[in-house]
Amino acid sequence: MKKFLKITGISLLTIGLAACSVTKESANEQTEQSSDPTIQVLASFYPMYDFTRNVVGNEGNVELLMPAGTDSHDYEPSAKDMAKIQEADAFVYNNENMEMWVPAIESTLKEGDVTIVKATEGMVLLSGDEEHDHDHEHDNEEGHSHELDPHVWLAPSLAIKQVASIRDQLSRAYPEKKAAFERNAAAYLEKLQSLDDSYQSAFKNAKQTHFVTQHAAFGYLALEYGLTQVPIAGLSPNEEPSAARIVELKHFVEDTGIKTIYFEENAKDSIAKTLATEAGVDLSVLNPLEGLTQEQMDRGEDYISIMEQNRDA
Structure with missing residues (x-):
């Protein structure tokens, strides 16, 4: 509306001379006439x-x-x-x-x-x-x-x-x-x-409240629904965990009986796959919704449908 209204009723000469000087007041006046x-x-x-x-x-x-x-x-x-x-x-x-x-x-x-x-x-x-709460070596970290x-x-x-x-x-x-x-x-x-409501119901009496994710994107979800997120890496999906962290997580998965490790379709998933293989558990997608693919958007998927998939995963 703003840019369209600034042009309405103005001559080409005026545009050439005053494209950068249209005041907020004149834009408001043109809004009423648009x-x-x-x-x-x-x-x-x-x-x-x-x-x-x-x-x-x-x-x-x-x-x-x-x-x-x-x-x-x-x-x-x-x-x-x-x-x-x-x-x-x-x-x-x-x-x-x-x-x-x-x-x-x-x-x-x-x-x-x-x-x-x-x-x-x-x-x-x-x-x-x-x-x-695990340590990362950030000295050479990009991003x-x-x-x-x-x-x-x-x-x-x-x-x-x-x-x-x-x-x-x-x-x-x-x-x-x-x-x-x-x-x-x-x-x-x-x-x-x-x-x-469906999230509240799904996790109200959950037997397994811990879940391992590729990166620490689900802290608010965990807090709101009584779960505990255990991230492989930090807040950025490009963050690389140390070898010691992978060993630590392998033992954690085995000790807590976790059956699934969650990865993201649109990010590097090699670490999650390695951990799942070493721990002998399944892999499943947990979508952080930071960017849907064009294919997903063309299929009509949206925030609610993806979050329903996350809940069911």
Whole structure:
């Protein structure tokens, strides 16, 4: 809406002379005259995209910034991506512990009248080291480190809070669309509540409460549903465990009677496969939902369907 409205009713000469000087006031005036009230919303990675599109509905166009199958931990926006963000009316992201590049561009986006929506606004996050007490040698480690665990969306009970936060922040930014946002969100929150209820029921009397994962993405899920996550590596899927850690986990799996080790389809799974082979247990997929493949999206899979698969696994 923002960029479209800035062009409406302006001559080509005016565009050439004043493309960079349209004021917020003139944009607001043109908003009232526009026949296209939809907003353009960009969401950082898949869960934020799915949450946002279920809030916005027909009130706007919601696009996904990161390409399907992208490792969101290592993603850095290109110049083209930055242009897309600046062209949007609103940008929705999880938090700066996942999208670590957002703080560096936040002031630029605000100056460009881009509404910034942080989905974990006001939520208390787990420490980045809270889920794994083993030691890692970080001196030669590549990629990012996490001060806090960003994987909030993997607990349906907390996904509910994220959707409500997205709804409320967008409603404040676009009060004329508040009723529609609330209506859309209510329908989606009902589905998320059913998902949460199914998780509560599935794990209420679980005999085995420990589960071994490829990386420490499921700390919130474990905390919310009375489980204990035992990660092979840390918060990044690219983190490599030491040989001593593999031996330690092998003994742990044998001692606790764990029958399955969980790996991720879209990340390196060689370590998980090695551990499963050495411990003589099965392998199964546990999807962190950091990025669906294009094939999954084409099949119509979404946050709820993938989280149902995770529950059943």
